[in-house]
Amino acid sequence: MAAKRVVVIGSGFGGLAAAVRLQARGFEVHLCESLPDPGGRARTFHIGPYAFDGGPTVVTAPFLFEELFALAGKRMEDEVRLLPVDPFYKLFGPSGEELSYNGDPGFVLPQIERIHAPDGAGYLAFLEAARPLLQKGFIELGAEPFTRVSDMARVAPDLVRLRAYESVYTFVSHHIQHPFLRQCFTFHPLFIGGNPLKASSIYAMIHLIEQRWGVWYPQGGMRALVHALVSLFRDLGGAFHLSTPVEQILVEDGRVEGVIAGGHRIPADAVISNADAATTYLRLLPPSATPKKTRWRLERARYSMSLVVWYYGLATDRVPDALVHHNIVFGPRYAELIRDIFERKVIADDFSLYLHVPTRTDPSAAPPGKTAMYVLAPVPNLSARIDWDGEIERLQARVLQFIEERFWPGFRQFIEVQHRIDPFYFADDLNTYLGTGFSLEPRLTQSAWFRPHNRSGSIRGLYLVGAGTHPGAGIPGVLLSAKIAEKLVVRDLGEVTSHA
Ligand SMILES: Cc1cc2nc3c(=O)[nH]c(=O)nc-3n(C[C@H](O)[C@H](O)[C@H](O)COP(=O)(O)OP(=O)(O)OC[C@H]3O[C@@H](n4cnc5c(N)ncnc54)[C@H](O)[C@@H]3O)c2cc1C
Known part of the structure; x- marks a missing residue:
């Protein structure tokens, strides 16, 4: 039987990961990118003799990349070398305060205690308190789809127990008193487009992700990682079309039929959009296909x-x-x-x-x-x-x-x-609604089931990956969204008739 065809719109990390995953699973994947170069926010600017990482610079949870290479029977270390970054960050306060941190409390604690002695114990208490957030929010639920309200109902008691309704700032402030140190351990939501005063305390786990898996930088810049994924996809037999904007997602009787890309019709059994979630629903679908409720929600959502x-x-x-x-x-x-x-x-x-x-x-x-x-x-x-x-x-x-x-x-x-x-x-x-850096703001009321789902609830055969869908922005988040989309496509596609 001919392979079923999937069109992926956009070659950000979410789109590249989804394309690799499904091509490795035996689907015939076409990846359409509107720009002449891949990577989306992670693209490179070449200016004179210089090459600049355009966006992300911090790689955490590298196992999410390693999984992609393993799917193709390869080892990531043979394709890209990740260099450890140490210290992870250096933070500078407005009154001359400085704190460098890495994954070693023995390095961090004396610095914290020099700034405010009681906050040494407070930092350890913060790490302890954030551990269940990492366990629940990232390890257990990070790759779970939240497409049904029952998915949310199932985790609601845990969210209450973990006090996910508190902000990151409030959560950290229970343990750490000094204003500069509070800044040092609450800025992380800004890296995924969140307001530290409003983002759910669940996002305090970002600090623990760094502690557990380290902070890395690809030798040769982010482009080394982007190009390795592009090669992986092509070596698996995937078709990558640069300078090919998807102008419209085609929908017939509530089901995706394919896309119009670069003026050509590409029929498909499924479409995975890595374009901004709001752009996907408000601009790429025919207006009649997007339910009014979805439109209303996206127009009134809070954006990063x-x-x-x-x-x-x-x-x-x-x-x-x-x-x-x-x-x-x-x-x-x-x-x-x-x-x-x-x-x-x-x-x-x-x-x-x-x-x-x-x-x-x-x-x-x-x-x-x-x-x-x-x-x-x-x-x-x-x-x-x-x-x-x-x-x-x-x-x-x-x-x-x-x-x-x-x-x-x-x-x-x-x-x-x-x-x-x-x-x-x-x-x-980048075709992003309101020109945001990170799509929808990560608040509890815009997370998990409340975020645009990885599988459209209104259009069969349409899936979403990337910053604007669950679980959210940041490289680990968008790689997880691809893992979820893969699960959903594989689960669903038996029902769709092949176009090939
Ligand atoms: C400056 C900056 C620094 C950051 N730093 C970090 C960091 O250090 N670590 C970290 O983990 N995260 C960081 N982030 C966040 C992270 O980079 C993003 O969340 C992530 O890379 C977004 O990936 P994505 O899959 O959502 O796709 P995007 O990168 O948003 O790419 C989407 C792609 O879709 C394409 N597209 C859109 N519409 C169409 C269409 N109609 N047809 C065809 N193609 C289309 C776009 O051209 C683009 O290439 C940073 C973000 C920015 C902006």
């Missing part, structure tokens, strides 16, 4: 913030000693800055930053004698009414002045090339 990222190619390899690979610099306000970004939706005068300096782990991340780095600032999404260009330029001037004063005298004189992405990049190039 956006980002401005400036990429700098520097004519020096003399990076100041203070900077490590992953640097997080907190501004003078924490909670109020978060409210400016998520609620008041303004670009404030102050900022918090993430500085990515990959040459600290992988010297080959820049040409010899040079540095390739990026500076990231969270900003509101496009629902804000802002003079974007003017505000972002003024923000950049303040950020550069700050970098020179705090870390790197004369930084500007080393800049050889630069590039910027902003909310319009996410909206226009």
Whole structure:
């Protein structure tokens, strides 16, 4: 019997993983990517002699990638080398405080105790309290589909017992008192588009994922990982179509029939959309196919913030000693800055930053004698009414002045090339609703069953992977969404007639 055909829309990590999984299972997979290069948020910007990781820089839970290679009978370490990052992060407070952490409490505790002695015991208590969150939220439920209300009802008692209704900030504050240390152990939701003051305490598990499986960086940059997945998919026999935007998902009698991609009709038994969940329902499906209720929910959902990222190619390899690979610099306000970004939706005068300096782990991340780095600032999404260009330029001037004063005298004189992405990049190039960095905000009321499901409840044969669906943004989350989609497609597809 001819193989059943699956079209995957988008080559972010979620789409690539779903494509590899289903091709390895014997389906005939076509992966359509609208851009000329793969990876979505994890794509690479090549500017002059420099290559910049466009988005993610922190690899956690590497076993989720290893599984993909194992499905094809390969070993990941033969294809991509993951380098350990140590320390995981260095965090800088507004009053000169500093904390570097890794997976060794013996390294972290003395630093915590120097800042606020009682918080040493508090940190250990926080790790202990977060352990059941990791167990339940990631290990037990991370790869489970939440497509029926009964799936949610089943876990509700656990969520109550684990106090998942509390925010990450409240959860951490039960154990840690010092304001800077609270920032250090509550910023993680920002990495997946969440507001630490609102994101469910379940997301405190991110710190434990790092502790348990480490923080890694692919030698040669994120593109090494993206290209290894593309090769894996092609070697399995998958068809990868770059510069091929899916213009429409075709639906007949409530069932997916295929897609129109690059002007051509590709019939399919199933379609897996790795495009933003809101984009999928509001723009890629014919309006009559999306139920009004779904449309209403997506239009009123709470969306994550956006980002401005400036990429700098520097004519020096003399990076100041203070900077490590992953640097997080907190501004003078924490909670109020978060409210400016998520609620008041303004670009404030102050900022918090993430500085990515990959040459600290992988010297080959820049040409010899040079540095390739990026500076990231969270900003509101496009629902804000802002003079974007003017505000972002003024923000950049303040950020550069700050970098020179705090870390790197004369930084500007080393800049050889630069590039910027902003909310319009996410909206226009990546096709993301409201130009968010991470799709729907991860709140309890937008998680698990409350998030757009991995299998559409209204259109048979349509599946979703990626940041906007369950379990959510971040590389581990989107890889898990692909694992769930695979389970669902395999479970369902016997009922669908083959087009091949
Ligand atoms: C700056 C930044 C830094 C981050 N840092 C980290 C980090 O360090 N660690 C971490 O774990 N996570 C990080 N994240 C989050 C993580 O990168 C994302 O959640 C994840 O990569 C998103 O993957 P995805 O599967 O949702 O697909 P996406 O990366 O969103 O890709 C979707 C793809 O679909 C394509 N597409 C859209 N519409 C169509 C269409 N109609 N036809 C064809 N193709 C289409 C797009 O072009 C895109 O290639 C970061 C995100 C950003 C933005």
